[in-house]
Amino acid sequence: MADWSSLLTLAFLTTLLISGIRLAIPIFLAALGEIITERGGVLNLGLEGIMLVGALAGFMTAYAVEQSATPWLVGLAPWLGLAAGLLAGALMGLIMAVFAVSLQTDQVVTGIMLVILGQGITTYVYRQQFGSLTARVTTMPSMPIPGFAELPLVGPIFFNLDPVTYGSLFLLLASLFFLYQTTWGLNIRAVGEHPGAAETSGVNVAVVRYAAVLLGAALTGLGGAVLTVAQLGIFNEGITAGRGWIAVALVIFARWRPERAFAGAFLFGIATALQFRIQALNLGAIPYELLLMLPYVLTLLVLLRGDSRSTAPAALGKAYVKE
């Protein structure tokens, strides 16, 4: 029989939390981006496709920089990869914005089109460039914070993370400040709630919605790049494995609040990490396919929690037609 007690040691919990945070970051970034987009009134369901494009753009950039072997540039490879993911995401966002804001197409259909586009284009480009070769890039090492990283328990969990994780925590705080304390944040929330009121107040609804969609998609693309460049070091077809869809669900669960999206992503991360570890411990009786489902089942359960209509941005998914 398997030894369940090994699950309850301190060392186990520590590693579980550490990998929980790591696994949470790509999903959190995508969900944060989608929160900003949806707060502006645009429903972008294309996250899965945008993440894939960000993941591949980031990976290829980092790979190209490493292969160039320019001494002063190689160290920056992961950072350039992340920047490429951000830009590629924004480019996908531009497609969404042109269709949804300017051409006023159905946003659900447009979003799904982006997913299919992202899946198709990344598969094609990756095969063109790498064929059956398994390419690798160097991932980001962790960055211990001197003096704190050695603390028991909290040290490894909070002060020995990679720079991307620190950066994401910073983005969480920055997004809260941006949405609630700046005029730009106010404008984005206004065009998502009542674009007519915003327009008569002198806010250019189209411009603000473009900004919200581009910013949101850029963060989503960054989330994809984090996955390949900072964490896994590889790319393969469909590497995001539904993370984009989970992020969409997470936005509803979080009721359009960044801090709750972080908590939700963390929960999902822990579930995924737990699933890996139970598999590794080979607790015989449970087929691993069932364990693979665990995080997704958890997400479904969490979505059951009450209705979200009253907190959703009032104009979400509706094109704004000037009178």
Added chain:
Amino acid sequence: MKSTPIVELRNITKRFPGGVLANDRVSLDLRQGEILGLLGENGAGKTTLMNILYGLYRPDEGEIRLRGAPVHFHSPHDAIAHGLGMVHQHFMLVPKFTVAENLMLGQPSPRAPLLADRRAVAQRILDLSAQYGLQVDPHAPVWQLSVGQEQRVEILKTLYRGAEILILDEPTAVLTPQEVDELLTILRNLATDGRSIIFISHKLREVMEVCDRIAVMRDGRLVDVVLTAQTTTQALSRMMVGREVMLRVDKAPATPGEVLLRIQNLHAKDDRGLPALRGVNLTVRAGEIVGVAGVEGNGQRELEETLRGLRPVSAGRIELCGRDVTGRAPRDIIDAGLGHVPSDRYRTGLLRDFSVAENLALVTVDRPPFTRRGLLDMAVMRSRARQLVQAFDVRTPSVDVRVAALSGGNAQKVVLAREIAHGPRVLLVAQPTRGVDVGAIEYVHRELVRRRDEGMAILLISTELDEILTLSDRIVVLYQGRIVGECPAEGVSVEALGLMMGGTPSHAL
């Protein structure tokens, strides 16, 4: 000082696609510090003219002069920059934002350019509120405010942007009589302070009460501009409609018969799940019109929808023509004998993109004579429609045009015709004349009285107090989901009704 024109409109002409001449060479002055009434029926061109002044539309011909200099506004933004402010009929506020946040929108922040500086804005709101007696809490979220308070926020918004010239489009439509008085006081304060106001309305009494001068429009033309002191309501209504209007409907005393609608202790929730009806008791007899008065948002919509079977009943009982229809489907309720003229005719009354004939058949379209053996009989539908169009005086080029192409008054006649034609014994009528021109109002009112005399039981839900007073045989007042007062319509005072509409129970009077 009152003689300096601050705004001059010169020969403004606006033609809409389709050839409708909305404004035909209209020339009008607004003087510094005056309140100018702009009076006219729906569709007379008042709102179009003001939208041109406010930069929402460009005139085809004509010129706008501001303080003597010609101006060309390309958007409301330009108009705001020149000191104009408009309070729209439908409020343009974000419900989830606070008052302060709504005022900040689109405005440069007072201190740091990119920061949402709520404190500085709140202070400015308090200052302005105190100056003009507006009484607005800057930190209250807008969805918690009453309609009257929301309107004050709209006025504040224009003042916050430094408006010298205020345009108010039908500002009293949604207010209680007491709130109307408060608004008129605020407007007088603003005018005394040197601000110039254009007050758009079709209510003669209010225009007579507050305006210095009154401009009357009809069919896109300016009929005349008169000094309030030198005119009468009769003269104004003649100018507005082009003929004498009977402001009162002639009706014989009611002869109520058996009870056809009985509502007992009815409870229902609103869309947010909060209690909206909290124990409504009401009966309507054959041959009488019972008017439900009240300020919008006190349960009118929920009462209407519950009676129609569109909203679940949480508790209580509805009896229609002796049958218990509580919680029954809309279809069963129609069959039990209910006709329904809904408050929002385009949302629940009509299919805009369907033809007049199709809309007229809608309620009984699935049975003979419209449907036989599962097939629609379009010929019967059309011929029936032609009869109804004639009987109810619907002005339409044919029964095949889309309902969306009809005016508000004619669309309402389509609904009324259909709901009466299927032969109900109880008629539920909500806001029957909202957005309807004076001619059609008269028609609808006469029709309702006629059906009453034929023995129909009519429940009239209306926020237009004049309409309630004109039509009802009995009046009940709905306040916060309860009936707080009931009285015969004969000899009731507007003041007493107004107090009940504001929540004072009738026994306290």
